[in-house]
Amino acid sequence: MSAATDTTPVTAPANRIGQSVRDSLVIARRNLIRMTRIPEMVLFGVIQPVMFVVLFTYVFGGSMKIGNTTDADVYKDFLMAGIFAQTVTFATAGSAAGIADDMQKGLVDRFRSLPMARGAVLTGRTVADLVQTAITLLVLAIVALIVGWRTGSADPTSAGEILAGFALLLLLGYAFTWIGALIGLSVRTPEAATSGGIIWLFPVTFISNAFVDSSQMTPWLRHIAEWNPFSATVQACRELFGNPGVVQSDAWPMQHPVWASLIWSVLIIAVFRTLAVRKYRSAAS
Amino acid sequence: MPGAIYAEGLVKTFGDVRALDGVDLDVPEGTVLGLLGPNGAGKTTAVRCLTTLLRPDSGKAVVAGIDVLRQPNEVRRSIGLSGQFAAVDEYLTGRENLQMVGQLYQMKGRAAKARAAELLDQFHLSEAADRPTKTYSGGMRRRLDLAAALVVSPPVMFMDEPTTGLDPRNRQELWEVIKQLVAGGTTLLLTTQYLEEADHLAHDIAVVDHGRVIARGTSDQLKARTGGERVEVVVHERDHMTTAAEVLAGFGKGSTTVEEHTRKLTVPVTGGAKLLAEVIRELDVRGIEIDDIGLRRPTLDDVFLSLTGHVAEAKDEANGSADDAGHEQEKEAAK
Numbered sequence: 001m002s003a004a005t006d007t008t009p010v011t012a013p014a015n016r017i018g019q020s021v022r023d024s025l026v027i028a029r030r031n032l033i034r035m036t037r038i039p040e041m042v043l044f045g046v047i048q049p050v051m052f053v054v055l056f057t058y059v060f061g062g063s064m065k066i067g068n069t070t071d072a073d074v075y076k077d078f079l080m081a082g083i084f085a086q087t088v089t090f091a092t093a094g095s096a097a098g099i100a101d102d103m104q105k106g107l108v109d110r111f112r113s114l115p116m117a118r119g120a121v122l123t124g125r126t127v128a129d130l131v132q133t134a135i136t137l138l139v140l141a142i143v144a145l146i147v148g149w150r151t152g153s154a155d156p157t158s159a160g161e162i163l164a165g166f167a168l169l170l171l172l173g174y175a176f177t178w179i180g181a182l183i184g185l186s187v188r189t190p191e192a193a194t195s196g197g198i199i200w201l202f203p204v205t206f207i208s209n210a211f212v213d214s215s216q217m218t219p220w221l222r223h224i225a226e227w228n229p230f231s232a233t234v235q236a237c238r239e240l241f242g243n244p245g246v247v248q249s250d251a252w253p254m255q256h257p258v259w260a261s262l263i264w265s266v267l268i269i270a271v272f273r274t275l276a277v278r279k280y281r282s283a284a285s
Numbered sequence: 286m287p288g289a290i291y292a293e294g295l296v297k298t299f300g301d302v303r304a305l306d307g308v309d310l311d312v313p314e315g316t317v318l319g320l321l322g323p324n325g326a327g328k329t330t331a332v333r334c335l336t337t338l339l340r341p342d343s344g345k346a347v348v349a350g351i352d353v354l355r356q357p358n359e360v361r362r363s364i365g366l367s368g369q370f371a372a373v374d375e376y377l378t379g380r381e382n383l384q385m386v387g388q389l390y391q392m393k394g395r396a397a398k399a400r401a402a403e404l405l406d407q408f409h410l411s412e413a414a415d416r417p418t419k420t421y422s423g424g425m426r427r428r429l430d431l432a433a434a435l436v437v438s439p440p441v442m443f444m445d446e447p448t449t450g451l452d453p454r455n456r457q458e459l460w461e462v463i464k465q466l467v468a469g470g471t472t473l474l475l476t477t478q479y480l481e482e483a484d485h486l487a488h489d490i491a492v493v494d495h496g497r498v499i500a501r502g503t504s505d506q507l508k509a510r511t512g513g514e515r516v517e518v519v520v521h522e523r524d525h526m527t528t529a530a531e532v533l534a535g536f537g538k539g540s541t542t543v544e545e546h547t548r549k550l551t552v553p554v555t556g557g558a559k560l561l562a563e564v565i566r567e568l569d570v571r572g573i574e575i576d577d578i579g580l581r582r583p584t585l586d587d588v589f590l591s592l593t594g595h596v597a598e599a600k601d602e603a604n605g606s607a608d609d610a611g612h613e614q615e616k617e618a619a620k
Contacts, residue, residue, distance in 0.1 A: 105370060
């Protein structure tokens with residue numbers, strides 16, 4: 001072996017957090033490079049929610065009752081917060097498939113044999129997925145504006161509140177990618193991870209206030225919808241965007257949706273990050 | 286003093302399966318140990334335990350003087366692992382892959398870059414360095430995987446079936462690379478199901494079956510255990526087998542093995558080619574027509590057969606699925 005380069009590893013960093021951040025960024029960068037090499041994946045990630053926007057707006061709009069009206073324009077303004085939230089949660093499937101793929105290809109073995117921070121492979125994945133989610137959300141917001149979505153259509157709002165709404169959406173998306181990471185580590189193939197990462201999201205996103213006025217549901221379903229972590233973010237976004245259809249309810253998350261959204265997301269991250277990192281440490285590919 | 290790789294009584298069970306059933310290993314610094322065995326014998330599990338990927342149920346492991354169970358992260362700084370798959374990111378270029386690994390070994394960005402260039406050159410990958418590895422041939426990908434394991438020039442290397450699935454030419458190439466590496470003083474533990482490979486690369490061989498080391502020694506020592514050379518005859522007609530056996534008994538130094546269905550007779554001999562000629566003459570005199578005759582020197586295949594009672598080669602097809610099952614169990618157990 002030639003010794004032209006000094007290959008001595010930097011000695012154990014005194015700052016573990018520093019190493020953790022550095023390693024996570026190395027992995028995040030790797031995943032972002034992958035993204036640029038597989039642009040079709042990003043493209044499909046954008047097309048799907050755009051399709052939902054168009055379908056819901058033109059097919060359901062006009063027959064959905066929000067408050068006291070079935071006006072299609074009101075439904076359009078109501079709908080977008082729901083579609084945005086659903087879109088960010090669907091990033092779960094991408095994370096799950098990515099991790100499962102790394103497991104199957106033996107990359108997780110390689111990473112686990114390296115002297116790197118334990119959580120970095122998963123953090124790097126979820127951070128890269130967050131970037132993709134942000135891109136998707138941006139494109140989606142533009143499409144929403146094109147089809148006629150307007151902020152402040154029901155109540156006054158401000159730029160700060162609108163940005164806060166998008167921040168809550170990204171946080172929710174980030175939280176859900178940790179669920180995806182755990183799924184990815186638990187299944188055998190990327191294919192299983194893709195479907196396993198997405199099927200349970202249909203009940204989660206549909207038994208909510210995202211696409212219909214949940215106050216019109218049968219009581220037991222309504223309770224589930226109102227306490228659904230996903231609903232809190234949707235409600236918060238409607239409030240912050242000044243859009244119609246904010247649910248009138250005694251349920252705490254519906255009354256304090258911004259706090260509820262924050263708490264739910266942080267809780268999901270705390271729980272699923274712990275579980276996923278523990279699983280990663282004993283992962284067998 | 287224990288060697289660069291040392292294991293004592295390693296046990297690992299997955300459900301009912303004892304994948305490792307008390308494995309002891311001792312690899313002196315700068316030497317190559319070939320861990321030889323069929324699929325499902327426990328080779329991969331042993332490597333996974335020694336490289337911190339799997340925690341054994343009991344036993345002791347020391348790599349590069351560091352306790353694997355107590356200080357796994359310290360061990361990771363001193364080892365390189367090249368697994369059964371070419372574990373490189375297929376959408377990253379060769380260069381990007383090596384730089385990433387360097388950075389994850391905690392090298393500074395610039396050092397990782399320089400080292401990547403050096404390795405790409407050394408492994409004849411410079412031309413393909415900036416292409417995604419998806420476009421690489423199987424042999425190129427294996428070379429890159431090996432390069433990735435060598436980023437920090439670790440004193441101890443583990444290679445789990447490095448040439449499985451490679452065509453003969455690529456295998457030869459990889460062998461050369463491994464030989465160079467070992468000449469540089471690296472301690473290597475290599476698993477293989479190719480007896481020829483162990484014979485070729487390893488100083489010492491440990492034969493593994495059902496989670497145990499059932500024999501160890503140099504290639505020559507192991508061959509000696511199976512005895513010397515043998516004459517093997519395939520007669521044309523079944524009726525001639527008894528007569529042929531009589532003839533062979535006259536020349537043999539031990540009992541003759543008769544395989545009815547293949548009409549094959551084998552007898553241990555000394556005397557080499559000269560004796561073979563005499564056997565042929567004698568068979569001719571007796572009017573026995575032969576389909577095939579030859580002088581066989583013992584191969585590691587024979588060693589394996591005599592040690593385990595089953596042929597190592599049969600596993601490729603027959604035990605292939607059994608190994609998958611073992612691997613699946615490992616996954617299950619890890620959950």
